[in-house]
Amino acid sequence: MSLLVMHYGLELFSRRYPEKKAIQFQSQNLSFRELNSRANKVANYLSSLGLSKGDRVAAFLDNCIQYPEIIYGCSKAGLVIVPINFRLTPAEALALVKHSSSKILFISNRLENTLKDTYQSFEETLKHGIINVDGNSPKSGQYEQLINGQAESNPDLDVSEKDLFCIGYTSGTTGVPKGAKISHRSRALLLxxxxxxxxxxxxxxxxxxxxxxxxxxxxxxxxxxxxxxxxxxxxxxxxxxxxxxxxxxxxxxxxxxxxxxxxxxxxxxxxxxxxxxxxxxxxxxxxxxxxxxxxxxxxxxxxxxxxxxxxxxxxxxxxxxxxxxxxxxxxxxxxxxxxxxxxxxxxxxxxxxxxxxxxxxxxxxxxxxxxxxxxxxxxxxxxxxxxxxxxxxxxxxxxxxxxxxxxxxKDMIISGGANVYPEEIEDCLHACPGVSDVAVIGIADETWGEIVTAVVQASPGEQLSEDDIAKFCEGRIASYKKPRQVHFIDQIPRNPSGKIMKNELREIYSK
CATH class of the missing domain: 3.40.50.12780 (ANL, N-terminal domain)
Structure with missing residues (x-):
């Protein structure tokens, strides 16, 4: 087996330290031996369905102990894991399932309950249906029942470092998420x-x-x-x-x-x-x-x-x-x-x-x-x-x-013909007393092309005004960079990686 396939380390350390704790989630623990064994069961179950090397497996899951089992199981079976943002709406998640051509979906009970009217559309899209990892759904396949009884040995399959390991969808802060094809070699070298x-x-x-x-x-x-x-x-x-x-x-x-x-x-x-x-x-x-x-x-x-x-x-x-x-x-x-x-x-x-x-x-x-x-x-x-x-x-x-x-x-602001970089202004305003978070965006303007607009989240208990922001900027940033509009908001919208959802803010404040 190549060093540059993603399950190489798991198999190595399941032999070297079989009883050492590999994963902990709440009160649940998996040793390296247990994680490797359960990943093999997942791999052998998926292979038994007729899924073959390169097929896609979607995961619409909350954080759970089954997540690493499924990731490693797909890796061992030569299948491509497709992690899906659990904050997406059912319609958005379904679009990624379709786009990735996923053939089966792992889901948690909480998220399955959100599917409601779209459940049938998921079933019609997925050749091998939906598996609920929590095991208490009357509709979906039950994870433990399905992998129970599967062989604990490694699948007899040659996985190459050049094979796809996952399809990672971009955060979509500037548009529709794109599916990045990521090989075993790419991620293994990164690690x-x-x-x-x-x-x-x-x-x-x-x-x-x-x-x-x-x-x-x-x-x-x-x-x-x-x-x-x-x-x-x-x-x-x-x-x-x-x-x-x-x-x-x-x-x-x-x-x-x-x-x-x-x-x-x-x-x-x-x-x-x-x-x-x-x-x-x-x-x-x-x-x-x-x-x-x-x-x-x-x-x-x-x-x-x-x-x-x-x-x-x-x-x-x-x-x-x-x-x-x-x-x-x-x-x-x-x-x-x-x-x-x-x-x-x-x-x-x-x-x-x-x-x-x-x-x-x-x-x-x-x-x-x-x-x-x-x-x-x-x-x-x-x-x-x-x-x-x-x-x-x-x-x-x-x-x-x-x-x-x-x-x-795409976030750069061109105001009066000058380039304005939002992060420079955001860095300045983060130091303003009473500011908890801030986003700077450009809003279309007939005279200036775009005007610099600050969206400010005040610290708990603080009262800020537009004048407070303007006074703080005096002498700290050039006049053409100063916000011409200031809006106050309860919470700056950020995605889980911490990136500000500026498309969302532009849509709100351009109106």
């Missing part, structure tokens, strides 16, 4: 390189507080297992529960979206101080830049040598990382290229930008790129220039070669 970058070994305990359907939580959950460590899965994110689990399990690493850190920092001081968090050696954030204030609070709570921030995408995985020693020295940077990747900036004319502080579109090239978008050659062609890929982000390098994200290409 190995991340283990080196973050110094993770079989001694480490990972905590997964985020939704597993999303790329980063899946990556770090599987990373722990694939190197012989332990992965603890939270049912859902709760800031104090995360701190409690870190202390109880002596967790050493975790991936957290920026919003999760925000919620942790908003806990009362007496709550945060209740927990011993010294075991945490690697706290990894991505999806959106952290404010300087958030970094300082993170260092105060977890220690100054813990926080990493990376830049990446569903398609290209993980491309740059800012290490703890650079967090304060290089605020707002996402670091330098990581193992296996190159990064460059291109101007609108396609020429490479080499001058520090000059903005261009970010392109990456590496050894574990995705294999294009499913059934969308136009989008694939638009995302590549030769073998260089762009996720549509704009950035700049400083004089030391550190990368900074200045915004999405």
């Amino acid at each position: 190995l390189a991340a283990a080196v970058e973050y110094g993770l070994t079989e001694e480490d305990v990972n905590l997964t507080p985020g939704a597993i359907y999303h790329a980063a939580p899946i990556i770090f959950m599987l990373l722990a297992v694939n190197i012989g460590g332990t992965s603890i899965i939270m049912e859902s994110f709760d800031p104090e529960e995360m701190l409690r689990l870190i202390e109880k399990n002596k967790a050493t690493n975790a991936f957290v979206a920026p919003t999760m850190l925000q919620f942790i920092h908003q806990l009362p001081e007496e709550t945060k101080n209740k927990y011993q968090l010294g075991s945490m050696k690697c706290l990894i954030s991505a999806g959106a830049p952290l404010s300087t204030n958030a970094k300082t609070e993170t260092a105060n709570l977890f220690g100054g040598n813990v926080l990493h921030e990376f830049y990446g995408s569903t398609e290209a995985g993980w491309n740059a990382n800012l290490r703890p020693r650079d967090q304060i020295r290089k605020p707002r940077s996402c670091g330098q290229a990581v193992m296996g990747w190159e990064i460059k900036l291109l101007g609108e004319d396609g020429s490479e930008i080499r001058n520090p502080e000059e903005v261009g579109e970010i392109f990456v090239r590496g050894d574990y790129m995705f294999d294009g978008y499913l059934d969308n050659p136009e989008a694939t062609a638009a995302a590549f220039r030769d073998d260089w890929f762009s996720a549509g982000d704009l950035g700049l390098f400083d004089e030391d070669g550190y990368l900074y994200i200045v915004g999405r290409k």
Whole structure:
């Protein structure tokens, strides 16, 4: 078996440490032997249905202990896992099931109850129907009953590193989600390189507080297992529960979206101080830049040598990382290229930008790129220039070669002919007293083309006005960058990776 297939580590450590805990979810534990055995049962069951190498298996699941069993089972059977965002409506989930040509669907009881009138449409779409992992549905197949009695031995099947491992749907912050085709080689190399970058070994305990359907939580959950460590899965994110689990399990690493850190920092001081968090050696954030204030609070709570921030995408995985020693020295940077990747900036004319502080579109090239978008050659062609890929982000390098994200290409505001980058203004306003969260968008205007518009979420108990925001901006940002409109909102809409849903905000405030 190739080192670069995703179930290689599970099989290796099921032989080396058969009774060591691999997965923990609430009060349930699976040893490496048990996880490997149950993954084999899933693989053999799916194969018994007639599913063959390359067929797609959709997972519309809450976080649960069955999720890693199903992922590894699909890997062993040469099947392609399709994780689906459990926050989607039934109609949106059905569209992804159809687009991916999935032949069977794993679902949790809660989500099955949301299908209601669309249940029959799912059944008509899925050749092999729906399996409920909770085992208490009168309509769907029952997970435990179906895998019970299946062989615990590995399927007799050769899985290649070039075979597809999963189809990962993009977050859709700028449009309809696209299905990124990701091979075993792509994800396996990413896990190995991340283990080196973050110094993770079989001694480490990972905590997964985020939704597993999303790329980063899946990556770090599987990373722990694939190197012989332990992965603890939270049912859902709760800031104090995360701190409690870190202390109880002596967790050493975790991936957290920026919003999760925000919620942790908003806990009362007496709550945060209740927990011993010294075991945490690697706290990894991505999806959106952290404010300087958030970094300082993170260092105060977890220690100054813990926080990493990376830049990446569903398609290209993980491309740059800012290490703890650079967090304060290089605020707002996402670091330098990581193992296996190159990064460059291109101007609108396609020429490479080499001058520090000059903005261009970010392109990456590496050894574990995705294999294009499913059934969308136009989008694939638009995302590549030769073998260089762009996720549509704009950035700049400083004089030391550190990368900074200045915004999405589609989010850039052109006001009065000048380019305005929202993240620069957002960083300024995050430091404004009383501001909990902020999003900056462009709204169409007959005179200016677009006007800079700030959408502000005040901290609990704070009262802010448009004048407060305007006064704070004085002397901090150029006049043409200052928000011409300020709106206040109860909650800035973000997806689970922490990215602001700016399409949603533009739709609301353009009216």
